[in-house]
Amino acid sequence: TPKKVIFSGIQPTGVPHLGNYLGALRQWVKLQDESDKSTRLIYSLVDLHAITIRQDPAQLRQWKKESLAMLLAIGLDPTRCTIFHQSDVPAHSELMWVLSCQASTGYLGRMTQWKDKTSNEKEGSERLKLGLFSYPVLQAADVLVHQTTHVPVGYDQAQHLEFAREVAQGFNHLYGADTLAIPETIISPAKRVMSLTDPQAKMSKSHPNPKSRILLTDSEETIKAKLKSAVTDSLEGITYDPPNRPGVSNLVDIIFHAEDHTSAGEDGSGQAALAKELNGTSLRVVKERAATAVNDIVRPIRERYAELIEQQSYLDEAAAAGAFKAQISAAETIQKVRKAIGV
Numbered sequence: 013t014p015k016k017v018i019f020s021g022i023q024p025t026g027v028p029h030l031g032n033y034l035g036a037l038r039q040w041v042k043l044q045d046e047s048d049k050s051t052r053l054i055y056s057l058v059d060l061h062a063i064t065i066r067q068d069p070a071q072l073r074q075w076k077k078e079s080l081a082m083l084l085a086i087g088l089d090p091t092r093c094t095i096f097h098q099s100d101v102p103a104h105s106e107l108m109w110v111l112s113c114q115a116s117t118g119y120l121g122r123m124t125q126w127k128d129k130t131s132n133e134k135e136g137s138e139r140l141k142l143g144l145f146s147y148p149v150l151q152a153a154d155v156l157v158h159q160t161t162h163v164p165v166g167y168d169q170a171q172h173l174e175f176a177r178e179v180a181q182g183f184n185h186l187y188g189a190d191t192l193a194i195p196e197t198i199i200s201p202a203k204r205v206m207s208l209t210d211p212q213a214k215m216s217k218s219h220p221n222p223k224s225r226i227l228l229t230d231s232e233e234t235i236k237a238k239l240k241s242a243v244t245d246s247l248e249g250i251t252y253d254p255p256n257r258p259g260v261s262n263l264v265d266i267i268f269h270a271e272d273h274t275s276a277g278e279d280g281s282g283q284a285a286l287a288k289e290l291n292g293t294s295l296r297v298v299k300e301r302a303a304t305a306v307n308d309i310v311r312p313i314r315e316r317y318a319e320l321i322e323q324q325s326y327l328d329e330a331a332a333a334g335a336f337k338a339q340i341s342a343a344e345t346i347q348k349v350r351k352a353i354g355v
């Protein structure tokens with residue numbers, strides 16, 4: 013068995029955006045490039061998570077294809093990584109059921125993402141779907157079914173990983189100490205890219221305003237225009253102060269991470285120094301510098317993506333090969349789990 017198993021997932025609910033890239037996907041590629049052969053890398057397009065809200069089937073199929081092409085376009089190598097659609101590996105759903113018999117509804121109900129969603133929902137629990145309530149259990153299964161040791165995710169997923177650890181420890185306590193590996197979280201240095209139009213909220217695939225996010229397929233001109241119209245404030249100068257100046261600070265963060273200051277950034281001191289350097293210029297200059305930095309990242313990805321999206325049979329083969337490898341990886345755990353619980 014390999015020493016290190018890295019697993020992560022992304023929902024195929026649209027073209028990935030700059031927040032997905034800086035917060036997660038770039039880390040996936042780095043881990044691939046820095047790991048030796050003893051590390052197993054498993055990346056999933058988690059389509060069963062996408063249906064926790066209603067999706068148009070044709071649209072979802074298209075997004076799955078686009079998301080796969082994008083994972084290859086950012087530089088993931090399908091001969092080095094296992095890249096697969098979650099629903100191609102039924103073991104994820106099977107382990108979810110087993111873990112559902114282990115997970116506490118009280119713990120799930122206290123999770124903040126759930127609280128956010130329920131507080132938005134006026135109709136109450138009649139309308140709220142069970143899958144939306146229990147999707148952290150499916151996330152736990154996604155990770156645990158591959159004996160994952162490390163999970164690179166954005167900051168918004170840390171709580172879910174804590175839940176996965178709790179469930180795995182509870183399971184191991186009942187059924188045997190080494191049935192499930194206990195995963196660690198790797199949080200990316202680019203913690204949180206905010207919406208360009210509404211900088212109090214994170215950049216997301218589902219925000220209704222398309223100008224709120226930069227897509228990894230956006231053209232040079234679109235990226236410039238979106239950054240140009242990014243919401244800022246009318247205070248003097250350029251400072252890094254996320255609570256009071258979320259829009260300006262988000263631009264500084266974007267420049268900081270897009271220019272790839274990988275060694276710093278955790279405590280914000282690198283961003284503060286960058287803001288100091290930018291102070292004395294204008295917001296127009298800051299936005300242009302952001303556009304240049306983002307375009308330097310997006311250009312090669314966009315070009316590779318344009319080629320890959322035309323190669324239907326290559327994409328189908330890559331998906332089938334990934335599914336096959338993921339099925340083998342998951343089958344080992346399922347066998348162990350079935351034996352442990354007596355089914």
Ligand code: ADP
Binds near residue numbers: 035214215
């Ligand atoms: P979205 O929320 O845009 O639908 P996903 O839920 O599919 O994206 O998340 C894929 C990965 O991208 C996760 O690891 C998540 O933590 C990360 N991520 C999503 N949005 C952001 C953001 N605005 N900033 C940083 N990381 C993000």
Ligand code: NA
Binds near residue numbers: 168
């Ligand atoms: Na998310």
